[in-house]
Amino acid sequence: MASHGGVQEAQIQWYPGHMAQAMRKLGERLRIVDVLIEVLDARLPRASSNPALDRLAAHKPRVILLGREDLADPHATREWMAWYQRSGRTAIPVNGKDQTSVKRVAAALGALAGESGTMRAMVVGIPNTGKSSIINGLLRRTAAKTEDKAGVTRSLQWFRVQPKLEVMDTPGILVPKIATPEAQWQLALTGALPRERFGAEDVVEHFVTWSREHHPQANIPDLETFARARGFARRGGEVDLHNAAGAYLKDFNDGKFGRITFERAEPA
Ligand SMILES: Nc1nc2c(ncn2[C@@H]2O[C@H](COP(=O)(O)OP(=O)(O)OP(=O)(O)O)[C@@H](O)[C@H]2O)c(=O)[nH]1
Ligand SMILES: [Mg+2]
Missing domain, CATH: 3.40.50.300 (P-loop containing nucleotide triphosphate hydrolases)
Structure with missing residues (x-):
């Protein structure tokens, strides 16, 4: 990977x-x-x-x-x-x-x-x-x-x-080069980048890490927990993390993990 x-x-x-x-x-x-x-x-x-x-x-x-x-x-x-x-x-x-x-x-x-x-x-x-x-x-x-x-x-x-x-x-237009690693996974997570351009599992992992730090109280599952709960376990106990990550992205953008803003405005 x-x-x-x-x-x-x-x-x-x-x-x-x-x-x-x-x-x-x-x-x-x-x-x-x-x-x-x-x-x-x-x-x-x-x-x-x-x-x-x-x-x-x-x-x-x-x-x-x-x-x-x-x-x-x-x-x-x-x-x-x-x-x-x-x-x-x-x-x-x-x-x-x-x-x-x-x-x-x-x-x-x-x-x-x-x-x-x-x-x-x-x-x-x-x-x-x-x-x-x-x-x-x-x-x-x-x-x-x-x-x-x-x-x-x-x-x-x-x-x-x-x-x-x-x-x-007009067609959606991105910048030729996305400025920061944070912006990259956040734009992937929120749907501005097509799925085939990034590793969904990595994007979910970044999000989970971010949410642990910024929303420790929120009940945001890690990918493995999500995958098992949603029936992405394969025979033998392994989980299909790849397809689970796709479902995770969809749930996120359906608001299932709550209303989340990544960037805050600077205070006055
Ligand atoms: N939850 C939510 N979904 C939205 C909102 N606006 C649009 N959508 C959904 O987001 C998806 C993209 O919407 P589009 O209107 O096609 O977006 P666009 O900016 O024209 O996209 P491109 O033409 O690809 O640049 C669709 O599935 C919409 O139903 C919104 O405010 N909230
Ligand atoms: Mg459009």
């Missing part, structure tokens, strides 16, 4: 051709876009942001959405909202699967549009944070393709949300 699986050793990175191409196209389309809607993962707002987007669109008005807020620690999310506010930005927590939650995005966009009328917004972010789901929520129908895996949206596409509001869906 260590020879090919170690998260730190392996330097997970994922920057396929469609991302490089999307990044170029984003740059081109930016001129006709009024507002950027950046969808972060509320569980890791720092690691799920893309500095390349900041450079590309430094001067565009931007609404920051803390996506998957239903899976994040609500207290930590409030701290992040205050942090963004202090830095002069608006951050709205969103659950892309919840219509009521997405309505708040529509309201924020409406406020930005003011009386000027038409507005074009571009939805950007790393893979699998819920960009397409949020657009579907705004449209109140399933128009953009969504799926629980990274890299579903492959091209730039406009949707007319209201007579005067157009929103562009």
